[in-house]
Amino acid sequence: MSIAKDKTRPVFPFTAIVGQEEMKLALILNVIDPKIGGVMIMGDRGTGKSTTIRAIADLLPQIEVVTDDLFNSHMSDYELMSDFVKNRIENGEEIDKTLINVPMVDLPLGATEDRVCGTIDIEKALTEGVKTFEPGLLAKAHRGILYVDEVNLLDDHLVDVLLDSAASGWNTVEREGISIRHPARFVLVGSGNPEEGELRPQLLDRFGMHAEIRTVKEASLRVQIVEQRSKFDTDPYTCLLEFQDKQDELKNAIILAQEKLLGLTIDYDLRVKISEVCGILDVDGLRGDIVTNRAAKAFAAYQQKDHVDIEDIEQVITLCLRHRLRKDPLATVDSGEKVSQVFNKVFGYHN
CATH class of the missing domain: 1.10.8.80 (Magnesium chelatase subunit I, C-Terminal domain)
Structure with a gap:
């Protein structure tokens, strides 16, 4: 498999990340089973939190979605399908599909509730009788990863909204008696630095897993991390080719695990x-x-x-x-x- 050079910005390969095994394992398990409920990553500044989260999204196999659908709807799974697509199927319309990369959505710290949840155009609804919905970040993140850096600095109300959607798999927007809902099933990943304030216990409890990461102390490992990063920054495509086999291996292991999970039992x-x-x-x-x-x-x-x-x-x-x-x-x-x-x-x- 060759590396496409038309990618605007190459992503650091997940399998090239040195150390931080706890964080990597938590992310892999949440990708295998998103129902685990996401992961909260707490640790020192400059420990590669953001790099690792972007790397896992880039590693994942592409997903099949309904073409021109605002919500990355699944072709056949009703749980992952928007009401608009369901109506089209019930009306016997032809549905086209396309492959997209797994969505990776960054939630900016200053985001408003409208930006996160989406908005209903009330004027259009009242004058033309048409429900017009402007999707928010939750719609974009459906079937992907929603990453909130500095989650401990985010408004508690917004954290509640995110956790409710992550738990229920749906987002509902209501305004002036008009209601629109859409699927919002995503892996919620929060990161933060404990020095900048703790998350409330009741919010922390809603994250499935909690990974703690520390700055690597061992000199030889630090050198290895710096060298790996320098190599990637100097020539990303050569670095990506070097790790291509490992990336494919891990990608296949995740796909096999997702299939295996269905029939697995615990005594x-x-x-x-x-x-x-x-x-x-x-x-x-x-x-x-x-x-x-x-x-x-x-x-x-x-x-x-x-x-x-x-x-x-x-x-x-x-x-x-x-x-x-x-x-x-x-x-x-x-x-x-x-x-x-x-x-x-x-x-x-x-x-």
């Missing part, structure tokens, strides 16, 4: 133990249980297994639970460490 006794861990950790609600089950299945599918085992749960449970623990300002143990300790105790696991 009852393992599900009970996951819930036991959540209970001991005093995790509010059942979101932690659900996400851990989903993530463990996605990880097992990624490993091409037929059943979830203890190792799969161990790989994901910290990512799924660490942000759901109640903050104790006097605690000396890191929340991730606490999850591991309880996991080892309940599962009797020692790696």
